Amino acid sequence: xxERITLAHGAGGIQTSQLIGGLFEKYLGGPHFTKDxxxxxxxxxGQLAMSTDGFIVSPAFFPGGNVGKLSICGTVNxxxxxxxxxxxxxCSFIIEEGFLYDDLERVVAAMAETVNRVGCEIxxxxxxxxxxxxxxxVFITTTGVGALTPGAAPAGSRAxxxxxxxxxxxxxxxxxxxxxxxxxxxxxxxxxxxCAPLWAPVRDMLAVTKDIHxxxxxxxxxxxxxxxxxxxxxQVGIRLRRADVPVKDEVRGVTGMLGLDPLYLAxxxxxxxxxxxxxxxxxxxxxxxxxxxKDAAQIGTVTEEQKGRVVVETEVGGETLLSRPTGELLPRxx
Amino acid sequence: xxERITLAHGAGGIQTSQLIGGLFEKYLGGPHFTKDxxxxxxxxxGQLAMSTDGFIVSPAFFPGGNVGKLSICGTVNxxxxxxxxxxxxxCSFIIEEGFLYDDLERVVAAMAETVNRVGCEIxxxxxxxxxxxxxxxVFITTTGVGALTPGAAPAGSRAxxxxxxxxxxxxxxxxxxxxxxxxxxxxxxxxxxxCAPLWAPVRDMLAVTKDIHxxxxxxxxxxxxxxxxxxxxxQVGIRLRRADVPVKDEVRGVTGMLGLDPLYLAxxxxxxxxxxxxxxxxxxxxxxxxxxxKDAAQIGTVTEEQKGRVVVETEVGGETLLSRPTGELLPRxx
Numbered sequence: 001x002x003e004r005i006t007l008a009h010g011a012g013g014i015q016t017s018q019l020i021g022g023l024f025e026k027y028l029g030g031p032h033f034t035k036d037x038x039x040x041x042x043x044x045x046g047q048l049a050m051s052t053d054g055f056i057v058s059p060a061f062f063p064g065g066n067v068g069k070l071s072i073c074g075t076v077n078x079x080x081x082x083x084x085x086x087x088x089x090x091c092s093f094i095i096e097e098g099f100l101y102d103d104l105e106r107v108v109a110a111m112a113e114t115v116n117r118v119g120c121e122i123x124x125x126x127x128x129x130x131x132x133x134x135x136x137x138v139f140i141t142t143t144g145v146g147a148l149t150p151g152a153a154p155a156g157s158r159a160x161x162x163x164x165x166x167x168x169x170x171x172x173x174x175x176x177x178x179x180x181x182x183x184x185x186x187x188x189x190x191x192x193x194x195c196a197p198l199w200a201p202v203r204d205m206l207a208v209t210k211d212i213h214x215x216x217x218x219x220x221x222x223x224x225x226x227x228x229x230x231x232x233x234x235q236v237g238i239r240l241r242r243a244d245v246p247v248k249d250e251v252r253g254v255t256g257m258l259g260l261d262p263l264y265l266a267x268x269x270x271x272x273x274x275x276x277x278x279x280x281x282x283x284x285x286x287x288x289x290x291x292x293x294k295d296a297a298q299i300g301t302v303t304e305e306q307k308g309r310v311v312v313e314t315e316v317g318g319e320t321l322l323s324r325p326t327g328e329l330l331p332r333x334x
Numbered sequence: 335x336x337e338r339i340t341l342a343h344g345a346g347g348i349q350t351s352q353l354i355g356g357l358f359e360k361y362l363g364g365p366h367f368t369k370d371x372x373x374x375x376x377x378x379x380g381q382l383a384m385s386t387d388g389f390i391v392s393p394a395f396f397p398g399g400n401v402g403k404l405s406i407c408g409t410v411n412x413x414x415x416x417x418x419x420x421x422x423x424x425c426s427f428i429i430e431e432g433f434l435y436d437d438l439e440r441v442v443a444a445m446a447e448t449v450n451r452v453g454c455e456i457x458x459x460x461x462x463x464x465x466x467x468x469x470x471x472v473f474i475t476t477t478g479v480g481a482l483t484p485g486a487a488p489a490g491s492r493a494x495x496x497x498x499x500x501x502x503x504x505x506x507x508x509x510x511x512x513x514x515x516x517x518x519x520x521x522x523x524x525x526x527x528x529c530a531p532l533w534a535p536v537r538d539m540l541a542v543t544k545d546i547h548x549x550x551x552x553x554x555x556x557x558x559x560x561x562x563x564x565x566x567x568x569q570v571g572i573r574l575r576r577a578d579v580p581v582k583d584e585v586r587g588v589t590g591m592l593g594l595d596p597l598y599l600a601x602x603x604x605x606x607x608x609x610x611x612x613x614x615x616x617x618x619x620x621x622x623x624x625x626x627x628k629d630a631a632q633i634g635t636v637t638e639e640q641k642g643r644v645v646v647e648t649e650v651g652g653e654t655l656l657s658r659p660t661g662e663l664l665p666r667x668x
Contacts, residue, residue, distance in 0.1 A: 007665040012554025012600075014658070036490060037412040037550065038385035040482065043377050051372035052424035052477055054462045056469075078371040090386035092475040094428070126475075128388045130666065135390075136468035141426040141460075143386055143477035148374065156370060216371065220346025266346075324348070331341040332464065 003101040010095065010129025019127060023105060027112040030121040032088070039123035041088055044147040049084035051075055052143040058332045060107065060137045062181045064174075064193030065268075068107035070334060071140040072114040073197045073268055077217040080202040081271065083154055084146030086120040093125070094139040097132045107138060118197045120144070149203075151210040158213040159234035159274045163302040166273040166283065168201060168293040169194060170246040171223050175265030176254050178333050187257060189250045196269030196292040204286045205273070212283070214274035217267070219334055224263035224322055226272045227310045237306030240322070241313045244299045264325055266333045274302060337435040344429065344463025353461060357439060361446040364455040366422070373457035375422055378481040383418035385409055386477040392666045394441065394471045396515045398508075398527030399602075402441035404668060405474040406448040407531045407602055411551040414536040415605065417488055418480030420454040427459070428473040431466045441472060452531045454478070483537075485544040492547040493568035493608045495638040500607040500617065502535060502627040503528060504580040505557050509599030510588050512667050521591060523584045530603030530626040538620045539607070546617070548608035551601070553668055558597035558656055560606045561644045571640030574656070575647045578633045598659055600667045608636060 008015040020035060032039050055071040065073075071091065079086045091111065095104065115122055173194040180191055202215065214234075216226045223245075227238050247255075247262045255262050269292055275283055280298055287296035303311075310322040342349040354369060366373050389405040399407075405425065413420045425445065429438065449456055507528040514525055536549065548568075550560045557579075561572050581589075581596045589596050603626055609617055614632055621630035637645075644656040 011665055012559060016554075037415040038383040038418060038478075038480070040416065041382040041384055043380060043382045043481075046377060048375040048377045048422075048479075049372040050375055050422055050424060050457055050479065052426045052458050052475070053460045054426040054428050054475065056428055056462045056464050058468070081371040082374065084372060088382075088384055090384060090477050092386045092388040092426075092477075094388050094390055094473055094475075123384055124386050126387045128390045128666075128668075130390050130470060130473075133467070134392070134470035134666075135473070136464060139428055139464075139469070139473065141386070141388065141428075141475035141477075143424050143426075143475075144372075145382075145384065145479060146372070147377075220350075225346060331345055332462075332468075334462075 005095050005097060005099045005101060005104060005129055007097050007129050010127055023108055024125050027108045028122040032121060032123045034124050041123060044087060046150060047148040049079050049082040049146045049148055051078035052141060053078060054141040055334055056139045056332055057334050058136060059181050062177055062193055064177060065195035066107055066110050067138060067140055068110040069114050070195050070268060071142045072111050073195050074334060075142040075144040076118050076197040076199055079144050079146035080199045081215045081217055083149040083152035083206055086118055086144050086146045086199055088123045088145045089120055090124045090143045091122055092141045093127045094135050095129050096135040096137055097129055099138055114197055118199050149206050152206050152212060154212050154215040156214055156216060156230050156233040159230050159236050159302045160213060161236055161302050161304040162277060163213055163274050164277045164280045164298050165238060165300040165302060166296060166298050167223060167270055168273060168287055169270045169295045170248045171267055171270055172251050172262030172265030173248060174268040175222060175330055175333055176251045179330060187254055189254050191250045191254065194267055194269035198269060198271060198292060201287050201290040201293040205283055208282045208286045209279050211279060212273060212275045215271055217271045219266050219268060222264045222266055223272055228324055231308050231310055235307050237303035238300055238310045239303050240300035240310060243315050244297060246295050246297050339429050339431060339433045339435060339438060339463055341431050341463050344461055357442055358459050361442045362456040366455060366457045368458050375457060378421060380484060381482040383413050383416040383480045383482055385412035386475065387412060388475040389668055390473045390666055391668050392470060393515050396511050396527055398511060399529040400441055400444050401472060401474055402444040403448050404529050404602060405476045406445050407529050408668060409476040409478040410452050410531040410533055413478050413480035414533045415549045415551055417483040417486035417540055420452055420478050420480045420533055422457045422479045423454055424458045424477045425456055426475045427461045428469050429463050430469040430471055431463055433472055448531055452533050483540050486540050486546060488546050488549040490548055490550060490564050490567040493564050493570050493636045494547060495570055495636050496611060497547055497608050497636040498611045498614045498632050499572060499634040499636060500630060500632050501557060501604055502607060502621055503604040503629045504582045505601055505604055506585050506596030506599035507582060508602040509556060509664055509667055510585045513664060521588055523588050525584045525588065528601055528603035532603060532605060532626060535621050535624040535627040539617050542616045542620045543613050545613060546607060546609045549605055551605045553600050553602060556598040556600055557606055562658055565642050565644055569641050571637035572634055572644045573637050574634035574644060577649050578631060580629045580631050
């Protein structure tokens with residue numbers, strides 16, 4: 001089918017109803033999915049977490065995923081970073097006139113598959129169509145509500161000297177994938193985005209211990225930016241061992257050629273976890289049970305000295321300050 | 335200040351932090367506003383309502399408001415239509431590179447003012463910057479969570495023969511405003527958008543009686559589209575008296591010249607309310623206490639016959655079927 005999205009699909013009339021019924025409801029419909037103005041939902045016990053994220057990645061389709069899968073993973077992972085079980089998601093589409101209906105269907109199907117994998121549901125949506133040249137393909141904003149896990153309170157300000165710094169998988173893969181998909185460097189590397197929803201590994205980690213000080217997903221800005229944020233918010237130093245940072249060979253190859261640091265490339269299925277050193281074996285064991293976090297590893301420790309800074313022990317035994325990037329790392333990566 | 339938004343403001347690094355701290359936190363910060371991945375919130379008692387809406391109106395500034403005010407009103411009104419008190423809002427910005435910082439500040443200031451007027455709060459946000467020409471100015475998606483009013487259950491399927499059909503104010507003003515702001519018809523009319531948050535009037539109406547069958551805001555597609563939706567969902571007919579539909583003189587003038595029906599022009603501060611006929615005096619009295627709904631009026635009744643249809647008694651005593659529009663009414667109106 002070669003049908004394209006038209007302005008009429010966004011104008012609120014019959015074509016909008018057909019798009020909602022024929023596509024969004026078909027894939028995303030569930031017990032609480034609403035065609036009314038708002039979904040009606042049971043209020044969870046205890047405290048809520050709420051998070052929103054806009055996704056404008058270019059290109060919309062990339063090895064390992066598409067903007068639809070990414071839009072669910074991003075919001076699910078933001079909730080998971082607070083130790084919150086994702087419950088309800090909304091999605092808002094801004095679609096460029098002329099976008100292929102079949103491509104939109106692939107995006108929505110990927111959203112449905114990811115939502116089902118996580119075990120949460122999409123309860124409400126919205127569609128707007130912008131004129132040709134007034135948006136780029138499809139933009140998706142997802143918002144999620146989750147239920148906090150009682151007893152868990154991870155926060156960027158809770159890193160303590162002596163804590164261990166872990167990552168849940170190899171770093172920089174999403175950023176590297178988008179870089180290659182966007183630019184023709186003449187590099188032929190088989191890199192796939194790490195884009196994945198991480199609630200299940202986080203849930204199992206919190207089942208092992210609630211004493212997790214920080215969980216933060218390393219999206220825009222990558223692991224390096226997260227570590228600087230935490231060092232600042234917790235007023236601690238962070239000491240990394242470069243050799244312990246898991247990086248896939250193909251990512252190492254590409255970033256080496258281009259002079260980039262994988263620590264500053266976005267991940268979409270990798271989190272930084274900071275916890276007491278004695279919890280590390282149990283935490284790593286819980287994480288490694290899941291395919292998307294099987295390469296979890298400790299990469300450093302939190303220190304009393306060098307407050308606000310991230311120090312790297314290099315592969316050759318030296319020591320250097322991780323440089324802070326300014327400006328655009330790599331725009332439109334998520 | 336002539337500063338412009340750059341790609342670096344959206345890349346997740348230092349400039350992003352400065353934008354969040356210097357603008358979003360300054361205007362929108364409140365007790366639960368998060369710079370973490372997700373806000374932590376007390377869970378309300380009872381049932382939740384959740385709604386999302388994307389706003390891509392062109393132009394972003396128009397008489398009576400801007401895309402920021404509109405983005406809060408839209409989501410607040412969607413919650414109000416379910417009888418839900420708006421509690422928590424999130425906002426996601428997609429900004430075109432080169433957008434003026436001062437204009438963004440005007441947008442965010444209007445959001446803050448509207449949120450304060452409603453008495454809800456913005457708890458989380460996100461910012462992405464798209465390259466020049468890859469978005470048009472600023473797009474905003476807001477998502478809201480509200481607490482349902484116990485005992486109230488308005489829904490599009492609950493209209494019953496004999497019910498009264500009301501509007502909370504004059505119709506078609508937002509659509510007419512955008513039409514004039516976008517096109518140079520050589521018409522010089524002083525039309526202002528009706529864009530307003532309507533939770534307070536809805537709250538007071540529900541305090542008078544919980545027996546409200548339908549509340550629906552007449553945004554894209556206008557009052558006419560809402561009436562057809564309700565006629566279909568409730569399997570009833572709707573009979574309007576054209577002479578009772580409140581339309582401002584300036585809107586009547588413009589639509590008359592252009593051959594448009596105000597019933598199909600968007601409102602952003604006007605709802606359709608359907609309730610038992612005997613409740614009408616109390617409902618109108620409650621609504622008319624608020625400046626934004628002071629022109630509330632009954633415009634028709636729900637009928638057993640003509641199921642799924644909207645019949646109009648014309649000013650000259652005739653009777654006609656309200657025609658259903660297809661295609662684009664007026665794109666990018668919200």
